[in-house]
Every structure is written in C-alpha cells, then in structure tokens.
Amino acid sequence: MIAKLEQGFGLRIHRRVKLRTVTGMQTSGGAMILKRYDGDGMRxxxxxxxxxxxxVLLAGVEVAPYLRTNQGVPYMADRGGLYTIQPWLQGRHLSLKSADERKAxxxxxxxxxxxPAGKGSKKAFYLRVPPLxxxxxxxxxxxxxxxxxxPDLRDMxxxxxxxxxxxxxxxxxMALERALDRDLRHGSLCHRDPAPHNFMWHGEGAALIDFDLAGYDVRAHDLYQLMNHSLYLNGWEPGLFSEMIEAYERVLPLDVDNRRVLQALMLYPSLVIREWYDFGKTGKRDSLRVRLAWAQIQEEKRRSQVCFL
Structure with a gap:
C-alpha cells in the first residue's frame, strides 16, 4: 500500500501514525494527512x-488542497477505497473561547x-446539497x-x-431561494461543518480544514453554524453574535436575503433540540434535566438577539 501511494503521488513516505479518523504521515513533501473514502460513488x-x-487556494485563501496523482486525479483507488493526501496545516484547533478566535x-x-469556486464549473453539480x-x-x-x-419534561x-x-x-x-440562487450563481463554496476542530489557529488567523461535508449552499448557514458552536461552547455573552457577523461582513457583506435566512436560523432552538436529539440516541436521563435547563436559558437569550441581526 505504501509503495502504491509513493508511486501514485510521487512522494517518499518516511513515517506514519494512525489517528482517530486519518493517518498522519511524514513525507518528502512535508507533513501530510492520508484519508480513506469508501465507495466508488465518491469519485x-x-x-x-x-x-x-x-x-480557493489560487485566490490566496489558506486551505489544504488535495494532492493529485501522476494521472491528475485527487485520489488513488485501491481495494474498494479511495485514498486522498493533503498537506497538514500548522497550528492548533480553535477553542472559540476568545473573541479573537471567533472573529478569525x-x-x-x-x-x-x-x-467564485464553483462558477462555470461543469462538476459543481456533484457538490449540490439537500434543501436547508x-x-x-x-x-x-x-x-x-x-x-x-x-413525559415529565414534555412541558419544557x-x-x-x-x-x-x-x-x-x-x-x-422565498428569501432562502433567492439567497441560495445568488450564492450558487456566484459559486460560493460553503464548508458546512465549521466546528472548532475544523479550524487551525496559528496566532494571526484561522484556516479551514476537513471539507468532507462542503458543498454549494446558502452562505448564511456556515455563519450560523459557527455562531451556534460558539453559543454551545461558551454560553451567551454580550456581543457574541454581533462580533462574528461584523468580522464576516468586513470581508464579504451579507445581502438582504442571506440576513433573513440567518434570522430564521437563529430562531431555531438548536441547543434544546440537540439535547433531546442526543437523549433519543443514548437514553441517558441522568443529566438531561440540568442540560435542558442550561440550553433553555441560552436559547431565550439567543432569541432576544434575533431582531438585532
């Protein structure tokens, strides 16, 4: 397998270590990430x-591209799997605890x-996603x-x-349809999973990694997910949402329809639903009441901020 990877990607692999979902490698081209995808449908x-x-990379945005094989494709097929290699970006994962990290x-x-990553691309169809x-x-x-x-908690x-x-x-x-249409015509690639572990912080800014769920979606959804992770990890505090919106808009303003989509998403009580959703999977009642009470407080504070978005 190592020999096939070396031949296919034109690298020498010196060391490797198995991580939770990927394999880290030290190669002649530097530190790399090896990942396997099952199924031919991923091609x-x-x-x-x-x-x-x-x-995105050619436009000057820091991301880790897929290395291409000698045949010019971003994967090597072997034993029913597809293997990709990407550079390992330096830094640490974000915690979203500080305003500097959240704004970055x-x-x-x-x-x-x-x-405009998808503009004019004949392959953009394969990155379309289901309705939000x-x-x-x-x-x-x-x-x-x-x-x-x-049943005792159903009234809550x-x-x-x-x-x-x-x-x-x-x-x-219609606001979602108009926002999505505008973003699709522009070709905005959305990450669709901007959790703290999918950012690398290097002291001056943040870079996105792990684009497995990426696709062409309404861009307000990415911003909402980031705001939602920040609320879940920190609890509400003054300026928590506005600081991220302002930092985003200094680079790329939100149009009217994207802002309406963001307002609709902020009405959705994700933290409360998350606790019930997780309880449905695990059945653990021990901490449900406490966690629900905390989530309810955060959602009430979130709802009070919707009109200011």
Missing amino acids: RRLEALSDALDR AARALAQLHAV SEKYRHRLERAQVATFKD WRPFQEQARESVVQLQG
Whole structure:
C-alpha cells in the first residue's frame, strides 16, 4: 500500500501514525494527512471538491488542497477505497473561547465564500446539497420522538417545538431561494461543518480544514453554524453574535436575503433540540434535566438577539 501511494503521488513516505479518523504521515513533501473514502460513488465528488479547493487556494485563501496523482486525479483507488493526501496545516484547533478566535473563524468563512469556486464549473453539480429546511425539519422530528421517552419534561419542550416549526416554515420561504440562487450563481463554496476542530489557529488567523461535508449552499448557514458552536461552547455573552457577523461582513457583506435566512436560523432552538436529539440516541436521563435547563436559558437569550441581526 505504501509503495502504491509513493508511486501514485510521487512522494517518499518516511513515517506514519494512525489517528482517530486519518493517518498522519511524514513525507518528502512535508507533513501530510492520508484519508480513506469508501465507495466508488465518491469519485465525482472528490474531483469536484478538488477543483473547487484549487480555485480557493489560487485566490490566496489558506486551505489544504488535495494532492493529485501522476494521472491528475485527487485520489488513488485501491481495494474498494479511495485514498486522498493533503498537506497538514500548522497550528492548533480553535477553542472559540476568545473573541479573537471567533472573529478569525468568521473571516476565514467569508474569505472562502468570496471565491467564485464553483462558477462555470461543469462538476459543481456533484457538490449540490439537500434543501436547508429538510435538515432542520429532520432534527426537529427526531427530537420530538425523543420527548415521548420522558413525559415529565414534555412541558419544557412545547414552546421550543413551536419555535423550531416557525423557523422551518421561514426557511421554506422565498428569501432562502433567492439567497441560495445568488450564492450558487456566484459559486460560493460553503464548508458546512465549521466546528472548532475544523479550524487551525496559528496566532494571526484561522484556516479551514476537513471539507468532507462542503458543498454549494446558502452562505448564511456556515455563519450560523459557527455562531451556534460558539453559543454551545461558551454560553451567551454580550456581543457574541454581533462580533462574528461584523468580522464576516468586513470581508464579504451579507445581502438582504442571506440576513433573513440567518434570522430564521437563529430562531431555531438548536441547543434544546440537540439535547433531546442526543437523549433519543443514548437514553441517558441522568443529566438531561440540568442540560435542558442550561440550553433553555441560552436559547431565550439567543432569541432576544434575533431582531438585532
């Protein structure tokens, strides 16, 4: 396997170490990440994503592109799997604890979105994603089912259930369609999983890694996910949302429809739904009441800020 990788990518592999989901390698080209994807259906997606990341990199945005083999493809096929190699970016993962880190993450998203990575690409079709409203409707339904496992807490759930339904209805409106159409025409590649472990912090800024879920989506969704992770990790504090929006807009302003999509998403009580969703999978009641109480407080504070977005 090592010999095939070396021959295919034109590298010498000196050392390797198995990590949780990838393999780290020291090579003649520096530190690299080796990743396996199962299924032949990933070929088109990896080719489209590789082309998009190449455009992002050429525009001056710091990302880790897929190395190409001697045949010019971003993967090596072997034993039913596809293997990709990417440079290992220096730095540490973000914690999102400080305002500097949160603003750097927002700028990194805006820099990614500003590049017309999919404009005119014949492969962009393979990076299209399902409607945003379907994702949040599905999570709402899963949380709703979980509430039947604990009737004593169902009264706490009902107001957030209505709030989530309102958000989903708004996400099905014309604002989302217009925002998505505009972002698709521009070719904005969205990361779609801007969690702290998918950013590398190097003291001056943040770089995005792990584009496995990336696609052409409405860009307000990326910003919302970053804001949501920050709320979950830190709890609400004054300026938590506005600082990230302002940092994003210094690079790439939000149009009216993207702002409306962001407002609809901010109505969605993700933290409460997350606790019910996780409870539905694990069935652990021990900490549910405490975690729900905390999540409810954060969501009430989040909702009070929607009008200021």
